[in-house]
Every structure is written in C-alpha cells, then in structure tokens.
Amino acid sequence: MALELTGSYELPVPREAVWEALNDPEMLKRCIPGCEELEKTSDNGFRASAVAKIGPVKARFKGSVELTDLDPPAGYRIAGQGDGGIAGFAKGGAVVKLEPSEAGTTLHYSVDAQIGGKLAQLGQRLVAGTAKKLADQFFEAFAKAVTEKAAA
Amino acid sequence: MTVTRIGEAVRRKEDHRFITGKGQYTDDIFRPRQTHAYFLRSPHAHARIRRLDTAEAAAMPGVVGILTGKDLAEDKIGDLICGWMIHDIHGQPMKMGSHPALAKEKVRYVGDHVAVVIAERLDQARDAAEAIEVDYEVLPAVADLATATDATAALVHDEIAGNLAFEWHLGHKAMTDHAFERAHHVTRLDIVNNRLVPNPMEPRAAIGEYDSGNDSFTLWTTSQNPHVARLVLSAFVGIAPEHKLRVIAPDVGGGFGSKIFIYAEETVCAWASKRVGRPVKWTSDRSEAFLSDAHGRDHITTAELALDERGKITALRVKTRANMGAYLSTFASSIPTYLYATLLSGQYDIPAIHAAVEAVYTTTAPVDAYRGAGRPEATFVVERLAEAAAREIGMDPADFRKKNFIRKFPHQTPVIMTYDIGNYRASLDKAMEIADVKGFNRRRRQSAREGKLRGLGYSCYIEACGIAPSQAVGSLGAGVGLWESAEVRVNPTGNVEVLTGSHSHGQGHETTFAQLVSDRLGIPIEQVTVVHGDTDKVQFGMGTYGSRSGAVGMSAIVKALDKVEAKAKKIASHLLEAAEADIEFKDGKFSVAGTDRSIDFASVALNAYVAHKFPTSEIEPGLKEGAFYDPVNFTFPAGTHICELEIDPATGRTTICNWTAVDDFGVVINPMIVEGQVHGGIAQGVGQALLEGAAYDRDGQLVTGSFMDYAMPRADDLPSFKMGFTETKCPSNPLGIKGCGEAGAIAAPAAVMNAITDALGTEAVPMPATPQTVWKIARTRAAPRAAE
Secondary structure, eight states: OEEEEEEEEEESOOOOHHHHHHHHHHHHHHHSEEEEEEEEESSSSEEEEEEETTTTEEEEEEOOOOOEEEHHHHHHHHEEEEEOOOEEEEEEEEEEEEEEOSSSEEEEEEEEEEEETHHTTTOOOHHHHHHHHHHHHHHHHHHHHHHHHHOO | OOOOTTOOOHHHHHHHHHTTTTOOOOGOOOOOOOEEEEEEESSSSSSSEEEEOOOHHHHHHHHHEEEEHHHHHTTTTOOOOOOOOBBBBSSSSSOOOOOOSSSSEOOTTTEEEEEEEEESSSSHHHHHHOOEEEEEEOOOOOOOOOOOSTTTTOOOTTSSSGGGGEEEEOHHHHHHHHHTTTTEEEEEEEEEOOOBBOOOSOOOEEEEEETTTTTTEEEEEOOOOOOHHHHHHHIIIIOOOGEEEEEEBBBOOOTTTTTTTTOHHHHHHHHHHHHHHHHHEOOHHHHHHHSSSBBBBBEEEEEEEETTTTOOOEEEEEEEEEEHHHOOTGGGGTTTTTTTGTTTTTTBOOEEEEEEEEEEEEESSOOOOOOOTHHHHHHHHHHHHHHHHHHHTTHHHHHHHHHHHSSSSSSESSSSSSSOOOHHHHHHHHHHHHGGGHHHHHHHHHHHHHTTTEEEEEEEEOOOOOOOOOOHHHHHHBSOOOOOOEEEOOOOOOOOEESSSSSSSSSSSHHHHHHHHHHHHHHGGGGGEEEBBBBSSSSSSOOOOOIIIIIIIIIHHHHHHHHHHHHHHHHHHHHTSSSSGGGGETTTTTTTSSSEEEEEEEHHHHHHOOOSSSSSSSSSOOOOEEEEEOOOOOBBEEEEEEEEEEEEETTTEEEEEEEEEEEESSSOHHHHHHHHHHHHHHHHHHHIIIIIOOBBBTTBBHOOOOOOOOOOOOOOSSSOOEEEEOOOTTTTTTOOOOOSSSSSHHHHHHHHHHHHHHHHSSOOOSSSSHHHHHHHHHHHHTTTTOOO
C-alpha cells in the first residue's frame, strides 16, 4: 500500500544547525518516536530499530536507513526499509529540503513509502493518520531539541 | 403432537440450540492436551524465500514445534488440488500450479503460508512467529487482472507461460459471428464483476488429532462437505487412508461456498497433530479470513447481444477474463466455465451463443465458488444486456423480455443445458403487479420534484441447481460424482434418525428434512432427528453447495423412505394377517384396504425389531434403509426480481425503496425458511452491487482487508422485501423441488444496477456503486430521464 505524506515545519534556528542535527544519529534517535536503536554502519548508513503502534498492531521494525543525495546544508534523501515481523514491512524514503526563512529555517519533507502485510490490511485511513501523527511527533521533538541545542 | 406437512412454515428446530448459545462450533471444542497453531503468512504478494530460520523461534517459551514446507515434503504430503479438470481450446489439460499447504520456494499472495508455529498457547505461538527470520527476495506482483497475461508480467508459477491456466470456449463461434454480421442492432457492454470476500459469520477453524493407539486421525473443521474433505485429504494430499481419517463438521456458522474447499490450514492441523503428537487447533481471525478465504467473482467481460429488426435476440457473444488468484482452489476451474457459460442463455430463446473464457493467475488470494458461483456472473451479463438493449431500441425492458422468453419446455440451449420446465412470463407478470410497475412513472415524477433520481430495474434470472447428474459432470471434468446419500433409521419405539450427506450451516436442514419425514411417515416432527457432518456416522455424502441439499439430498431421503415404507408394509401385512398388496399406508397408519383394521407406524417399528411375528427367513429384522440418489438433470429455478431505488444526486446515496422477488422454486418445503434464504441472498447481492469490493493495490497488498474498508450490507441498507412464488414442479426429482439457496444473490446485482443505470441515464456505472461513484456520475449528468 502506497503512502504519501508532505509537510513543512518552521524551525527557529539557522539552516546549518538544522543540517547538523539531521546528521546526528543521537539526536535523531531521541526524536524518532519509538526508536530503540540507530547505529552508524557506514558513512551514510545506519542500522535501526523502532517500535510502532498502529491501531491494533504493535510491532518492532528492524531495518536499515541510508542517506543519499546529500546537499549540505540544503537537504538530503533519507531512505530505508524495515521488517516488522508478522506485522508486515515498510520501505520508502523522504526528501528533506531546508530553506532559510525569516524565523530561521523552513524544513520541507515529502515521504513516499510502501507498506505491506498486516499493516496494509489496516487500511489507508488508519495508517495514513498514524503516519501523520508520527511525523508530527518527530518534528515537534526535533524542533524542541534543535532549539535547545542552539540555545545551549 | 401433530404431523408437520410439506409446505408448512414451521419454526426451525435448530434455532433453540443456536439462540440459547448451545451450538457447538469447531472453536467450542477443546481436546485434552490441545495445542494452538499460528500461521506465519507472507507480507509480500510475490517473493522467493531465500532463507527461513526458525531456530530462535523454536527455543521460545511454550513452542511445541515449527513446521515448514520442508517438513511437508519430508512426510511426502501432497499438494492441495483442484478437483475439476478443464481442457483448453487445444484439448490440453489446464495448467495447475503447485499448491503446497506450506510454501516451498515461493510465496504467491499476501497471506500465503510460510510456516506454522505450534505452541501451548496462541499468544506464545504468535510471539514465536515474530522470531522467525525470513529472507525474501521480493518479486514483482501480478495484481492487475487486465494486464496479468502481458509479456512483461512476472510469472506467478515459473512454469506457466503468460499466467494463463486455460483458455476455454463454449458454444458455436461461426454461427454466433454470422448472426452478429446480420444483426439489425448490437448492444455491447463492458462489465466488471467485482471481487468479493465471503465473510461468513463464523471464520474457518480446525482441530487435528492423531490417535497413535489406532494410527488414525480426527479432523474437526468448518466444512460444507466433510466427506469430500476426507476424500481429498486421503486420496490426494495423503494425510491418511480414508478409513483412518474421520472428518467432523459440527455446527458451522455460514459458508456461502467458502467452506467447500480444502485449505492449507485445515490440512496442516491434521498432519501436524501426528508430527507434534498432540491435538492442534487453529481458528482464523477476521484479518486472516480476509486474506486467505477463497474470494468470489472477479471477472472482466465484454458482452454483445445481437438483435433483429423486431427486437428478437439472435445471438450472444461473451469474452470473459476470470481471476483465479495465485493457485487453483478446489473447484475454481468449474466456476467461470461450466457454472457460468452454461447459463448465458438466461431465460431467453437465443439461437446462437459463444463464450470465450480465459482463466488467469495473479498474485492474489485464490478465487473460487461464492454464493451462486458463476451463475450470478452469467445473470449479470445477460440481464444487464437485456436492459441496455431494450433501452437502446426504445422498447420497454419488460416487453423486451416477454418477447424473448423461452416458452416451450424442455428447451435445449446452445450452451449444454436442457431447461426442463419453467414459466418465466408468470413470474414477471406477478412481480410487476406486486411492484406496482404501473405506478412507477408517478413515483418517479414525485422523486424528481424532490430533486431525486428514481430508477427501476428488472432481473429475470435463471440458475442451474441441484448439481448434478454424475455422468454429466464427469464428462465435463468433475473429479467426483454429485449424487447424495441418505439413511433412515427407524428406532424400535418409532422415532427416526435421518443420516444425510448434505451439511447444514444455516440452511435449516434439521427442520426441512425432518418436515419431509414427518409428512411421509405421519409422525410428529419432534420425533425426527437429522444427523449430518460426521464421516463416522454418515457413510458418504457430497455435501452442501449449488442449492443441492433439497433437490438432491432430500431426494435421497425420499428414496430411503420408499424402502422403509416397502419393508414396513411387508411386516404390517404379517401383523394384520393380510396380503401385502392390500396394505395401504396413510397418515402414519398401515391399514388393510376396505377394512377398519389398521396398525400405527410405531407398532410396526417395534415389531420390526422384536421380530416375533414375521418369518425372519423372508424378512430381515430391523427397519433401517439407505439410498443413493443421482439426479437425472440439473434443476432450473428462475424468477423475476424488481428493484426500485432513489438516488440523491447531492450525496450520491442510493436508497432501495422497493424490492420485489417472485421466484419459482418448484415445490416449497418450508416457505419461511425459503423466504429467509432469499432475503439473505438479496442482501448479499445488494452488497455486491452497492457496497462490497475487494481491492489489491499494484503491489498486491489487500487494501480492503478489514470491515473498515470493506463494507458489508446492514439492515438499514435494505427495504422490507415483497415476496411471491410461482410454481412449476420440477419433473426430475420425486419432490418437484428446485433449490433456493443462491437465487437472491444471483438475481440481485443486475436488478440493482439496472435500476441505478435507469436512474442515472448511463450504462457505465461500475460495481460497487458506492455513494462516491454515483455522486461523480450524477454530477456530470443533468437531470437524466427524470422529466419523462
């Protein structure tokens, strides 16, 4: 089942600070909802695991994440795939673009993902709704973390 | 205590058990030391299994065993089979892809079976399944039926070119083409018969138990035909010889065809019980049912009707592509062929018909019989064409039908069937009267004043039921005969047990079959028990599908009752000291003709067993008779359904205002049960037309995998039905009955869509006609037909 999600967030810090945070595994790990592991395996590759609950299905996704199309500090593409065991699988990516703005930086994201198995069976409305919620949680946490870091 | 007659609307005997929670379904059965099975299913539509590692999972708490396709091969367990051989246009046997109960190298649909985990508790089995590591090489899905045979499509079965199971034709091509060349008018429709998920109330379930003391198996399962399940599991899959395998189908909560088939899960439970040395239980959850129950319908069709200048049909030409899913399920190949194309003559006298059918593999769940099985698809083609043709040539749709109805019987159609009897005009006339078709234009104007679009649609359906003469189906490729067996056991105290090979899973056999015995033997219905669903009790039987339990199952009981009566008369003649030829049997009494000497049925039964008063050298003691009945023809129930509905163009909501069903089922045993069957069928047909539609996305993920995305009909989607019956007695069975179980589901979709297309003024309305679909079409059309 295809899943598409786009959005943008205003972050009150300069573009370079956002870029740095987007490349900091520790920072990402803290902000990704349910993230248990995010270990660097190569220059731009990570091993990841995260627990997600979507409707009645709770699953631990294990997989890999790779950063491509790096264009510091203007953005990158983050792509990955995760295996959620009996819950199914998810794979896909997000193009992240950073633009300087009056407040600091505007972050645009555009997610394109495929999910399969039990997760897909849950239906578009539930999955899309949950994905939007997870994205909001991530950016809320991320905004808070980069702001705090910049202030420190 | 009185006798219940055939034709009485007596209440269902089994309902006390069901409504007080005393039914015993498979999941209600608990065997000592039973374990629980959880099936690890493929999340991918199509993938090669590179590696399957169960080591970590096997060490998890409570795990009793984990089995895979490798273990299946080790025990030489055979593939699941398709029991109806179709020969293609070149005379070659259909191409059957290997269908193991647990995947070997490849998985072919989302939900395909990768491994089974057997544990003390279900949650432990599920947790362990989580720890199984599967490395999939994901292959391209083949999810779109229209493009599945393209050269660029991946192969579902590596050895089957073009994903084509078979191409098959029926009818006379040259004659048909010739008629089209000379046609005065041709009506053409592109039709998609939408894919459906069966969704019986009770999901599938099984318990397998191996008895090492006797080296024998018992399988409790949700089956419509336990003997057929045993035959397949013995002769083809190789679980155990028939005499070492008992299959019990206890109370079963609906099937609609989906419980005819021999599935992977039930097979694995039986087999695994020996592997792990303990009973193995599995109950499907609703999510699994969506993925793995055989789906229904799923045809893409182009259909053309040729007419002469007087509006008489001269030919019908049909091209259908049928989705088989990833594997050929138990009877899948017969559905879009002999159960479909043979009914394309409908109720009409059509001189030439040709049907071309392609059966195609896709990476989706297998598709097989679902209530009506091929016949709803045929009726939909014929009845949509009839309605559209009448509109195109400016003839009233009812008049068009009357002009083309078959009037003389028996009638040989150009597509195998010989219709034995019917009166199609009578059903249509009666339905039109009940539906007040005369007042429709007035009601339509009233709706138009309120901004609504009102439409009326006919469906003059026919079905072939009571399948079927064994020789006939054998010559068409069936792997089994389709007779039925019965045994009537009269106990010494005069009450009766009827053992039948038919299976009841909602049809009310415990009442109607008992009603037949009560009527015939003159004993109260309470003194009759119907036994079914156990291969150890009933000698053999072909089960319940194709509306055959009445026409075939009850006919077998009649034959056994004939024998009981004949023997009882012999005994009575000794008891009454009269010649056997002078003994009459009526209202439960044997009497000597022309005298007042008589003896009741119970006394004869007792005497049969005590055997004091007749020479046992001439007459064996006891009163128990069995019979096998093989029908001489299909039966042909037919009728007219009329749907009147109203569309709100502002919201796209369709409201069915009136539904009239006039059916000719021949002799009706219990009108209340028959009406109930028709009600349920209509609900399913309306579901198909307005609400239900199974959809896979391009990756082969089932995106309508729950009741959130797959809408079932509810009570408020339906009006109160107006019912009527006409009767032409079926000449080919002793009771004159035809069958009623599928009629509603066969008739309804065309009636709804004919009414919707009437209201909207366009033929191009797909099923399901959801509010969104209807709203979009209504927007682009300005007040169609409303002002007439």
